[in-house]
Amino acid sequence: MNDTPASPKKGLSRRGLLSLAGAGVVGAGLGAGASYAVAAAAPGHSGAAASYPFFGEHQSGITTPAQDRLHFAAFDVDDISRDELAELLADWSYAASRMTSGLGAGGYGPASGPYDSPPDDTGEALDLPPSGLTITFGLGPSLFDDRFGLAGKRPAALIDLPHFPGDALIDALVGGDLCIQACSDDPQIAVHAIRNLSRIAFGRASIRWSQLGFGRTSSTTRAQTTPRNLFGFKDGTANMRAEDTDQVNSAIWAHSSEGPGWMAGGSYLVARKIRMTIETWDRSSLREQERVIGRTKGEGAPLSGGSEFTEPDFALAGRGDAPLIDPASHVKLAHPTNNDGASMLRRGYNFVDGNDDLGRLNAGLFFISFQRDPQTQYVPVQLSLAKNDAMNEYVRHVGSGIFAVPPGAREGSFVGAGLFG
Amino acid sequence: MNDTPASPKKGLSRRGLLSLAGAGVVGAGLGAGASYAVAAAAPGHSGAAASYPFFGEHQSGITTPAQDRLHFAAFDVDDISRDELAELLADWSYAASRMTSGLGAGGYGPASGPYDSPPDDTGEALDLPPSGLTITFGLGPSLFDDRFGLAGKRPAALIDLPHFPGDALIDALVGGDLCIQACSDDPQIAVHAIRNLSRIAFGRASIRWSQLGFGRTSSTTRAQTTPRNLFGFKDGTANMRAEDTDQVNSAIWAHSSEGPGWMAGGSYLVARKIRMTIETWDRSSLREQERVIGRTKGEGAPLSGGSEFTEPDFALAGRGDAPLIDPASHVKLAHPTNNDGASMLRRGYNFVDGNDDLGRLNAGLFFISFQRDPQTQYVPVQLSLAKNDAMNEYVRHVGSGIFAVPPGAREGSFVGAGLFG
Numbered sequence: 001m002n003d004t005p006a007s008p009k010k011g012l013s014r015r016g017l018l019s020l021a022g023a024g025v026v027g028a029g030l031g032a033g034a035s036y037a038v039a040a041a042a043p044g045h046s047g048a049a050a051s052y053p054f055f056g057e058h059q060s061g062i063t064t065p066a067q068d069r070l071h072f073a074a075f076d077v078d079d080i081s082r083d084e085l086a087e088l089l090a091d092w093s094y095a096a097s098r099m100t101s102g103l104g105a106g107g108y109g110p111a112s113g114p115y116d117s118p119p120d121d122t123g124e125a126l127d128l129p130p131s132g133l134t135i136t137f138g139l140g141p142s143l144f145d146d147r148f149g150l151a152g153k154r155p156a157a158l159i160d161l162p163h164f165p166g167d168a169l170i171d172a173l174v175g176g177d178l179c180i181q182a183c184s185d186d187p188q189i190a191v192h193a194i195r196n197l198s199r200i201a202f203g204r205a206s207i208r209w210s211q212l213g214f215g216r217t218s219s220t221t222r223a224q225t226t227p228r229n230l231f232g233f234k235d236g237t238a239n240m241r242a243e244d245t246d247q248v249n250s251a252i253w254a255h256s257s258e259g260p261g262w263m264a265g266g267s268y269l270v271a272r273k274i275r276m277t278i279e280t281w282d283r284s285s286l287r288e289q290e291r292v293i294g295r296t297k298g299e300g301a302p303l304s305g306g307s308e309f310t311e312p313d314f315a316l317a318g319r320g321d322a323p324l325i326d327p328a329s330h331v332k333l334a335h336p337t338n339n340d341g342a343s344m345l346r347r348g349y350n351f352v353d354g355n356d357d358l359g360r361l362n363a364g365l366f367f368i369s370f371q372r373d374p375q376t377q378y379v380p381v382q383l384s385l386a387k388n389d390a391m392n393e394y395v396r397h398v399g400s401g402i403f404a405v406p407p408g409a410r411e412g413s414f415v416g417a418g419l420f421g
Numbered sequence: 422m423n424d425t426p427a428s429p430k431k432g433l434s435r436r437g438l439l440s441l442a443g444a445g446v447v448g449a450g451l452g453a454g455a456s457y458a459v460a461a462a463a464p465g466h467s468g469a470a471a472s473y474p475f476f477g478e479h480q481s482g483i484t485t486p487a488q489d490r491l492h493f494a495a496f497d498v499d500d501i502s503r504d505e506l507a508e509l510l511a512d513w514s515y516a517a518s519r520m521t522s523g524l525g526a527g528g529y530g531p532a533s534g535p536y537d538s539p540p541d542d543t544g545e546a547l548d549l550p551p552s553g554l555t556i557t558f559g560l561g562p563s564l565f566d567d568r569f570g571l572a573g574k575r576p577a578a579l580i581d582l583p584h585f586p587g588d589a590l591i592d593a594l595v596g597g598d599l600c601i602q603a604c605s606d607d608p609q610i611a612v613h614a615i616r617n618l619s620r621i622a623f624g625r626a627s628i629r630w631s632q633l634g635f636g637r638t639s640s641t642t643r644a645q646t647t648p649r650n651l652f653g654f655k656d657g658t659a660n661m662r663a664e665d666t667d668q669v670n671s672a673i674w675a676h677s678s679e680g681p682g683w684m685a686g687g688s689y690l691v692a693r694k695i696r697m698t699i700e701t702w703d704r705s706s707l708r709e710q711e712r713v714i715g716r717t718k719g720e721g722a723p724l725s726g727g728s729e730f731t732e733p734d735f736a737l738a739g740r741g742d743a744p745l746i747d748p749a750s751h752v753k754l755a756h757p758t759n760n761d762g763a764s765m766l767r768r769g770y771n772f773v774d775g776n777d778d779l780g781r782l783n784a785g786l787f788f789i790s791f792q793r794d795p796q797t798q799y800v801p802v803q804l805s806l807a808k809n810d811a812m813n814e815y816v817r818h819v820g821s822g823i824f825a826v827p828p829g830a831r832e833g834s835f836v837g838a839g840l841f842g
Contacts, residue, residue: 069608069635071773076780110653111719115708122703123653123718124636124771127646172778187490187608187635188649191773195651195782199703206780212773214490214608214633215545225548228609230616232531232544282543282620287536297544298532350545352492352612352633354774357593359497359627361616 048185050132054097056408057265059415061134062252062345062370063242065221067183070213070349071190072271072366073198074140074176074401075205082148086420088204089137092180092197093414096135099125105196122199124192131186135193137415138179138269138403153419155263157254157373158404161270164386164397173273173399176208181269181368187214209399211273213349213366220347226300226308230276230350230363231394233293234300237308238335240345251377252345252370254407262418265407267370270344270378273351273399276364281394292390294329302331328390339381344371364395374402469606471553475518477829478686480836482555483673483766483791484663486642488604491634491770492611493692493787494619495561495597495822496626503569507841509625510558513601513618514835517556520546526617543620545613552607556614558836559600559690559824574840576684578675578794579825582691585807585818594694594820597629602690602789608635630820632694634770634787641768647721647729651697651771651784652815654714655721658729659756661766672798673766673791675828683839686828688791691765691799694772694820697785702815713811715750723752749811760802765792785816795823 052060077085095105104110106120113119144154182193191212198207217229218236222243229235240247256264281289286297294312295302302312304324314332318324325332336343346369353362371377386392409415473481498506516526525531527541534540565575603614612633619628638650639657643664650656661668677685702710707718715733716723723733725745735753739745746753757764767790774783792798807813830836 073776111707111717113707116706118704119653119707119710119718121653122651122699124649124651126649126653126719188771191635191771191784195699195703195784198780198782199700202700202704207776207782208780210776210782212635212775214612214635228545228547230543230545232540232542232547278543278616279620279623282616283539283623285537286532286534286540289540296532297540298547350609350612354633355494355628355631359619359629361619361628361631363612363616 048129048131050185051101051130052132052134054093054100054135054409055411058253059134059136059266059405059408060100061136061181061183062267062347062405063220063248064132064134064183065224065242066216066218066347067132067134068185068216069183069187069190070216070366071182071187071194071210072213072368073180073194073210074208074271075178075180075198075201076208077143077147077177077205078203080204082150082420084204085148086417088201089416090414091200092137093409095197095200096137096193096415099193099196100130100133100135102130105200122192122196124195125189128186128189131184131189133182133184133189133193135197136181136183136269136405138181138405139416139419140176140178140401140403142175143177150419153260153262155254155260155404157258157263157268157375158402159375159379161374161400161402162379162383164382166386166392166397167400168396168398169400170398173209174401176401176403178205179269179271179401179403187212211349211351211366211399213351215350217348217350217365218346220345229365230278231281231289231293233289233295233297234308235348235365236346237295237300238331240343247343248345251343251372254372258373262421263404263406267372267405268374269401269403269405270367270369270371270374271399271401271403272367272382272397274365274367275362275396275398277360277394277396278363279360284394291326292329292394294325294331303329326390328388330385330389330391333384333389334381339384340376342377342381344369344377344381370405469550469552471606472522472551473553473555475514475521475556475830476832479674480557480687480826480829481521482557482602482604483688483768483826484641484669485553485555485604486645486663487637487639487768488553488555489606489637490604490608490611491637491787492603492608492615492631493634493789494601494615494631495629495692496599496601496619496622497629498564498568498598498626499624501625503571503841505625506569507838509622510837511835512621513558514830516617516621517558517614517836520614520617521551521554521556523551526621543613543616545616546610549607549610552605552610554603554605554610554614556618557602557604557690557826559602559826560837560840561597561599561822561824563596564598571840574681574683576675576681576825578679578684578689578796579823580796580800582795582821582823583800583804585803587807587813587818588821589817589819590821591819594630595822597822597824599626600690600692600822600824608633632770632772632787632820634772636771638769638771638786639767641766650786651699652702652710652714654710654716654718655729656769656786657767658716658721659752661764668764669766672764672793675793679794683842684825684827688793688826689795690822690824690826691788691790691792691795692820692822692824693788693803693818695786695788696783696817696819698781698815698817699784700781705815712747713750713815715746715752724750747811749809751806751810751812754805754810755802760805761797763798763802765790765798765802791826
C-alpha cells in the first residue's frame with residue numbers, strides 16, 4: 001500500500017470522491033469484461049501487483065478472476081437517516097476505490113497526518129501491493145423496509161429466499177441490510193479492507209455476520225486451474241467463465257428491461273454458509289465419495305467417462321443397466337440440463353472456523369453465486385439439491401443471505417447512488 | 422501433491438517409516454541450519470515449490486523462514502495405552518514426512534487404492550505443491566501425568582506457566598497433551614495437514630483447541646521483510662534470526678547438559694492467543710499508538726530516532742526531560758536489556774475469527790515463541806509486560822499453551838521416540 005497521501009489532503013468523506021480522478025486511481029469507465037482483459041494482459045500486473053479498477057460499468061469481484069482469499073461481511077444499518085445511508089455508501093465507495101488501487105483507506109494514511117487524531121487507515125496493509133483486491137457492495141432485502149423510504153424501490157428479483165428442505169440456518173448467520181465481499185490473493189489485504197470499511201461505518205452500520213475463506217472453490221476464467229473443495233474434489237469444473245460473454249450477459253447482469261433501471265448492469269448475490277461434516281465424509285469409502293459427487297476424485301472426470309471437461313452422459317448405463325452417474329449425485333442434480341438450463345456464476349471459498357466441542361473441524365464451503373434472477377436460477381437448483389442430493393448426508397446449510405449488487409459506479413459517484421435518485 | 426503411491430503400497434502405519442528412505446522423501450539427517458540453507462539456495466525451490474525436510478537434527482518449523490499461514494492444533498489424548506501413544510506419534514511422523522515432501526498422507530493417496538475403503542488422504546492438497554509446509558510436534562505438561570507412565574520423564578523446563586496479571590484465559594483455549602504447528606505459504610496446505618493428522622488420530626486423540634493464522638508477524642531470517650500485526654505496526658524487528666547461530670544455539674535449542682537427554686536439540690514452545698480490541702485501538706490517536714509501541718507506525722523506527730533497525734536509546738530525553746521512548750512502551754518492556762538479556766524466537770500470526778455479538782472483529786495475534794528455557798526467557802518478559810505494558814489496554818490473553826518440542830527424528834524413527842526409550 002502506498003503511504004503517499006492523495007491530494008488534496010482534506011476531504012476524507014465522499015466529498016473526496018470528486019477529486020479521485022486526479023489522485024492516481026486507475027480504471028475509468030471500463031466494463032467488467034474490459035477490466036478483466038486489462039488486468040490479465042498488462043505486463044507486470046500479475047500476482048501481488050494485480051490491481052482491478054473500482055469504477056466501471058459493473059462492480060469488480062464478479063467476473064474478475066477469482067482471487068485466492070475472501071473476507072465477507074453482512075452489516076446491519078443503525079438508526080440513521082436516508083441521507084446518512086447514502087453518505088455511508090459514498091464513503092465506502094471512496095475508501096474502496098482507494099484501497100483497490102493500493103492506497104490507504106483515507107487521504108492521510110495510517111502513519112502520517114494529525115498526530116492527535118486516529119489515523120484514517122489502520123496500517124496493516126502498508127508496504128503491501130493490492131494483490132488483486134476487489135470490493136463488491138450489496139443491498140439486502142431488509143434495507144427496503146420503511147426505515148429509509150426505499151420500500152418502493154425494492155427490485156422484484158431481490159426475493160426472500162424460501163425455506164429449503166434440510167435448512168439448519170442459525171439466525172446470527174442470516175440476512176443483513178448491506179454486504180461487502182472483499183477478495184484478494186493476500187488475506188491480510190482482504191481483512192484490511194473489511195476492517196477499514198467497518199471502521200468507517202462506526203455509528204452508522206455494524207457487522208452482523210462475517211466469514212473468512214482461505215481457498216477459492218471456483219474458476220471464473222479459462223486460464224485458472226480448477227481448485228478443490230474440502231471434500232477433496234475439484235469444484236467448479238462446469239462453472240461459467242468470464243470469456244463466455246453471451247452467457248455472462250444473459251445469466252449474470254440485470255437488464256434495464258426487467259427493472260428497476262438503477263440495477264441495470266448489476267447482479268444478485270446469494271451467499272450460503274455450508275458446513276461440511278468432514279469427519280463423516282473422511283470415513284466414507286472412495287466409491288461412496290465418487291458416487292455422491294458423480295465424478296472421479298483424482299481427475300474430476302464424470303463417472304460416465306472421459307476427462308475433467310467431458311460433458312457427463314447421464315443416460316450411459318453400466319452393470320445391471322444402472323446409470324454410471326447416480327441420479328442422486330451432485331453433478332446430475334446441479335447440472336443445467338436438470339434445471340431448465342439454469343446456470344449461475346459460482347465464486348465460493350473453503351473455510352475452517354476452528355473446531356467444535358467434540359474436536360471436529362468446523363469447516364465447509366462458503367457458497368457465493370451471482371445471477372440475474374435468483375428465483376429462476378439459484379432457487380430451483382437449490383430446491384432440487386435440497387430434496388434429492390446424495391451429498392446432503394455430509395452438508396448442512398447454516399448461514400444464508402441474498403443481496404442486490406448494484407452496477408459499478410462512474411468516477412465522481414458511488415455504488416448504490418441510483419437508489420437515491 | 423503427487424498422487425503416485427509410494428512403494429511398497431502396503432504399510433500405512435509407522436511400519437512404513439522404515440521404507441521411507443526409498444520412497445522419495447528428501448532431507449536425511451540435515452541439521453536445521455543446513456536444511457534452511459538448502460531450501461534457500463536450491464534453484465527453483467522458492468515459493469510454492471519450497472520443501473523442507475522433515476527428518477533432521479531439529480524439527481523444522483522453528484528456524485525455518487516463517488511461512489505466511491498457520492494452522493495450529495492442541496490435542497487431548499484419549500484413553501489409550503503407552504504403546505498406542507507411541508504408535509500415534511510414529512503414525513504422525515510418517516504422515517508428516519510424506520506431506521512435507523508433497524506426497525499424500527498415506528501410501529495410497531486420496532484418489533486411488535481400495536474403492537471400498539476411505540482414502541488415506543483427504544484430497545484437497547492434490548495437485549498443489551508443498552508450499553514450504555512444515556509440521557512441528559509438541560508434548561504438553563499433562564502428557565506427563567500418570568496415564569502413560571511418563572511422569573518421571575517430564576523435562577524440568579516444561580513448567581506450568583504461572584498466572585500472569587490480567588490473564589483472561591478461556592478454559593477451552595488452554596493446554597493440551599500434544600500440539601501440532603503446521604505452517605505453509607498456502608493455507609489449504611496447512612489445513613490439509615492438520616485435518617489429515619487429526620483423521621489419523623481418530624479414536625486416539627482429538628483436537629482440544631485450534632487456531633488458523635493468516636499472516637506471519639515475524640521474520641526468522643534476514644532475507645524476510647518485517648511484516649505488520651493488526652495494530653498496523655511492524656512486528657518482530659528485533660526478533661532473533663536463523664543466521665545468528667550463536668544466539669540460536671544458546672537461546673533456542675535444549676542441551677543435553679540440562680537434561681533430559683531425549684530433549685537435546687529440541688526446544689520449548691509457548692503459544693498465547695492474544696485478542697486485540699482493535700476497534701478501541703483504531704479510535705486512539707496516532708500519537709497514543711506510537712507511544713504504546715515505542716516506534717513510529719510508518720518506518721518502525723524507535724521513537725529515540727534512526728530507522729527500523731536502529732537500536733532504541735531508552736535514555737534519550739526530549740521535551741521536559743521525559744524519555745522519548747515511554748518506559749511503559751512495548752518496545753522498552755520487551756527488550757532484552759530490560760529482561761536480563763532474555764530473548765526468544767517469535768513466530769506468531771495474525772488471526773481473525775469472525776466477529777462477536779457486538780459486530781466487532783474477533784481479531785488479534787496468535788503468539789508463538791520458541792526458547793530453551795521458558796522459566797528464564799518467556800516468563801520474566803511476559804511478567805514485565807503483564808504488569809506494566811501500555812499495550813495492555815488494547816490486548817487480552819485468552820488462550821495459552823506450553824509444549825516440549827522434541828528434537829527432529831532420524832529416518833526410520835519418529836518425533837518423540839526418545840520418550841519411550
